[in-house]
Amino acid sequence: MTSTRRTVLAATAFAATLALSPAFAQAPIEIELFFPVPVDGQLARDMTTMVKEFNEKHPAIKATPVYTGSYDETLIKTRAAMKAGKPPAAVIMSANFLLDLKIEGEIQKLDDLIKTDGKTNDAFMGQFFKALHGNAVLDRSVYGVPFHNSTxxxxxxxxxxxxxxxxxxxxxxxxxxxxxxxxxxxxxxxxxxxxxxxxxxxxxxxxxxxxxxxxxxxxxxxxxxxxxxxxxxxxxxxxxxxxxxxxxxxxxxxxxxxxxxxxxxxxxxxxxxxxxxxxxxxxxxxxxxxxxxxxxxxxxxxxxxxxxxxGGASLVIPTGVEDARKKAAWTLITWMTNPEKSGWWSRATGYLAPNMAAYDLPEMKAFIEKNPDAGIAVKQLDVAKPxxxxxxxxxxxxxxxxxxxxxxxxxxxxxxxxxxxxxxxxxxxxxxxxxxxxxxxxx
Amino acid sequence: MAEAVLTGISETRTRPAGWRPRRTTLVALTLLAPSLVFLTLFTYWPVIQVVWQSLFNQQRVGGPQVYVGAANFFKLFADNAFRKALSNNLIYAFGTVVPSLVLALGFAMALARSSRINALFRALFFLPVLIPLVAAASIFLFIFLPGVGLLDYHLAKLALSGPNWLGDPDIALYAIMGLTIWKNAGYYMLFFLAGLQAVPADAYEAAILDGAGPWQRLRYVTLPYLKPTIGFVMVIGLLNVVTQVDHVFVLTKGGPSDSTNLLLFYVYQQAVESYDAGKAAAGTLVMLALLLAISASSLRTLERSFGERDT
Known part of the structure; x- marks a missing residue:
């Protein structure tokens, strides 16, 4: 009996906190990022480092990276979370799943977010290699932002x-x-x-x-x-x-x-x-x-x-993520795909950086000088297709x-x-x- | 599940003509309540959901689930991959349960007498049971690796080249069966060791006095006494065959060309890869029916063999 009463009390307290939480302007918005590790365990640590840096630079948002297994498992877990009514705010999704997800109405168009930033879709996608557009832009709308790629x-x-x-x-x-x-x-x-x-x-x-x-x-x-x-x-x-x-x-x-x-x-x-x-x-x-x-x-x-x-993966926002969480997810996505971060992730993992400007940065130039094989891989992107x-x-x-x-x-x-x-x-x-x-x- | 059904029956029998339940029934129900709640939440409710899902499917791409009747089942049986998985599962069942049983019986009979050496060997044969199937499969991934793997490494020393263990559609299923037998034989041995303890020594004595050779003793003394054990191990073995696909997942994903696809993995593919929840639910029900049939028939055989011994 006591335990039930305690549960009720706890639940009431919890509900009260929920109701009051908008009042605390200081409290950061909590979002989750589902990410797969298709190659080896090192990536999980790199991802934690990256998100930690993001949280330090954006005190209004608290992003939590959630390791979700392989590409396929990430798809399964995202769908399971959506069915349970708790979609993650952002997911790193295998690039060839985007069309299926769009057909089933499970991911959102990002056009309005791009527009709010004062950009056109073409200008936004223009920062990424042309070969990557086909798997991210579907029926002229942007559904994903390329994160890491391969050929x-x-x-x-x-x-x-x-x-x-x-x-x-x-x-x-x-x-x-x-x-x-x-x-x-x-x-x-x-x-x-x-x-x-x-x-x-x-x-x-x-x-x-x-x-x-x-x-x-x-x-x-x-x-x-x-x-x-x-x-x-x-x-x-x-x-x-x-x-x-x-x-x-x-x-x-x-x-x-x-x-x-x-x-x-x-x-x-x-x-x-x-x-x-x-x-x-x-x-x-x-x-x-x-x-x-x-x-x-x-x-x-x-x-x-x-x-x-x-090959590779893009960042997507599942259907059902709205308002403040959606905005926070977008902040995370644009930050993770900027030239500097894109290049850092590429050097840490071996994937290609989708953001072309990443290859103009001095750290990246030095890296390719030292590892010419990475340079050849990037050049092949010029003749790549979706x-x-x-x-x-x-x-x-x-x-x-x-x-x-x-x-x-x-x-x-x-x-x-x-x-x-x-x-x-x-x-x-x-x-x-x-x-x-x-x-x-x-x- | 069978247990729950049995208790259900006995309850209705003990219930008096008036609908007020007896005190004992109330007590029984109260005692059962915790496990009943969990069974309902995590077993029966999902079963009901699966039954519901098997009658529904998407009619329009990206649309809602609508009632489709038996269409999922028709689609299922029309699917070549399903029939392939079903026949693979039959080969797999026969090819793993029978050899595991024979091996387990052999081990048990060789190690029946308690001695220090035998205890060591029992532990050795039982070791594979302690390794989770996923881990065992990951180890076999390396053993089966073409060219570099443990198996091919030793074959190369004999100047032989092994086949592509997991990559040849004619061999892959047998490679997986080998792993299953290795994994399960030790477990079944345990049951036979216990069963052999129940064979009375005077039965052997009488057989020896009658001049029975070792084969005759096995045929007319050991095996009849072991009948209930064999029946029980068969049930366990057949249930394992249907419910365990971790190794398929790790080693082949059902390939090459569906040659190692088993029912449960097929259901996984329908649910996850094809995103066809209706067909997956229909497949699950077919599996469930198979499982129930296996359990029911083997339980009956079990009861009968127990009965035989009493008379």
Whole structure:
């Protein structure tokens, strides 16, 4: 009984504090920032440092960083918090989830906030690399602010190159040279391969991204960046890309069969069991600190043109965050993405800084002078395109990844795989297409 | 859950014709209240919510949930990935429960006699049980790593190259089954050790006097006495098969090409990746039905085998 009475008392007291709290003008507005750590544990500490500095500089706001796991888990936890009626004020969200979230009405347009700051959308987005706009600006409205980004990159073991009689200053620029180099680099003992010429990850999530890079390098597009109901799986550019990858496995025998996860690829590279690999720029810091041999990086080799997709995450404000909390979230977002902070985060984590002005700052210039590989990664942003994002992105991506994995395991031919992937993807996107592009006047 | 059902039945039986509950019932209810409250809040209420969700879904993209009848179930059974997950789960169930049982029985019989060495071996075989499945999966991630992993490292010393353990659609499911057997055999061994204590020594004596060989003793003495234990371990094993997918999550995410997808992971994918709550709820109910069927039938077998022993 006493405990109940005490609870009631406590509740009343709590309610009273809530009711009175606006009266205390001094009390800071409390907001939460959900953030994922997709690569390693160091990032969590860096994020705490960053938010602490923000709180010191903005006494009217008290931001709390909440670690929410991987990109996917961050999406789950954000949706769970929204369902419980307590959306976080800001979330660092994988850039290719924004379209889905917008379609489901789960994130807000930021246009009015940009307007209040006296800027147009174009002027605001103008500070970020052009390649990043596609995943942040949807139907001409800004839904996200790019926070950290990446692209696929070719990593090369320079020692292996010299050993195989190749010049480590002339890295493969096209598929012909890539396949030729890979053949020279692959080592066999009888039937057993002790060193693979080239490796690329093909697990869920990563595989689709690498295949998109090969497709773009082959002149393709993968998806319609303007409309979330179209993918171009069954097309010549994609057939070429998939066949090339499959040939590296089955015909040239310079790439292991089956699925390799991202971690397995970087481990093999670091252990000297793979001479070249296609991997994210996000792994640069990891490779830089762990490689016991000289390595080089280069653009993803092309067949038709140099072009790759972006990866990474943007800051978003969930639906239901209003008034003072929304304003506070916006203050946090603009502060975190300013040139100085953007550059600091990039140097700490290895991600690319989305804010172009970050690269004009002296600290950043000195950093790139010291780490030229980071400079090459940034240059590739000039030829980068948006990351694939459609209605039900993950499922539509899985439709092609299942087929990619079957092809790399020798279970299917590229053409039949692409036909199946296209059919499945169209089926998944059908409800969206029927309610948008195919919703026509009936009489 | 079965327990709660049983208590429910016995309550209605003891209730007198007048609707005023007896004192004892009141006392029983009061004693049960704490756990009933929690069961209702965290078990039965969610179950009701899942049943409700399985009949509702979005009709319009981004729209509200509306009643769709059995449409979620039709969609579920029409989905190739679901059927694949179902058949994977059957292979996985058969391929993990049977070998784990055989291994566990073997271990238990070899280590039944108490001695210091046997105690050490019992502890060794039981060790995998103490490691959480997620942690075990993370360890196996390294063991299975192609080229650099522990397995391939030792194979390379024999000048052999292992397959792509987790990346080959023909092998990945068996690799995961291997991990499951390693993890569970020690646990089941514990039950068999207890079961073997219950086999009377004179039964063996009589068998030996009758000239029964070791196989005959196993077939006609040990196994009949162990029937209830086997039944019980089977239930536990089958429940594990349906309710544990941590290793799939860590090692393969159901890939390559859905070859290691199991029912529970499929449900997770529908809920989280496809954002299709209706289909996920329908999948959950199918799983729940399977679980209930397994528990009910095995409990009945259990009761029967107990009964046999009494007569």
């Amino acid at each position: 696929p990159l070719l990593y090369v073991n320079a020692d292996h190159f010299r050993e195989a009689g190749l010049d480590p200053d002339k890295l493969p620029t096209n598929w012909e040279e890539l396949a030729a180099a890979a053949k020279k680099l692959t080592k066999r003992e009888g039937d057993r391969v002790t060193r693979w010429g080239v490796m690329a990850p093909s697990n869920y999530d990563y595989g689709g991204w690498i295949l998109q890079a090969l497709t773009h390098s082959n002149g393709g597009q993968w998806f319609n960046p303007e409309f979330g109901g179209e993918v171009y799986y069954d097309t010549p550019s994609m057939l070429g890309a998939l066949t090339f990858w499959s040939d590296l496995v089955a015909k040239h025998k310079v790439h292991p069969a089956g699925v390799q996860a991202g971690g397995a690829v970087s481990s093999a590279f670091l252990a000297g069991q793979a001479s070249m690999m296609l991997l994210s720029t996000g792994s640069l810091t990891h490779i830089r600190t762990n490689a016991k041999f000289p390595y080089k990086v280069a653009f993803v080799p092309r067949n038709v043109r140099n072009e790759v997709p972006i 990351w694939f994002a459609t209605y039900k992105t993950v499922t539509v991506r899985k439709a092609i990844e299942d087929e990619l994995q079957a092809v790399l395991s020798g279970k299917k031919q590229p053409k039949e795989a692409l036909v199946a992937a296209q059919k499945n993807a169209d089926e998944i996107m059908k409800p969206f297409v029927e309610q948008t592009a195919l919703k026509l006047p009936t009489n």
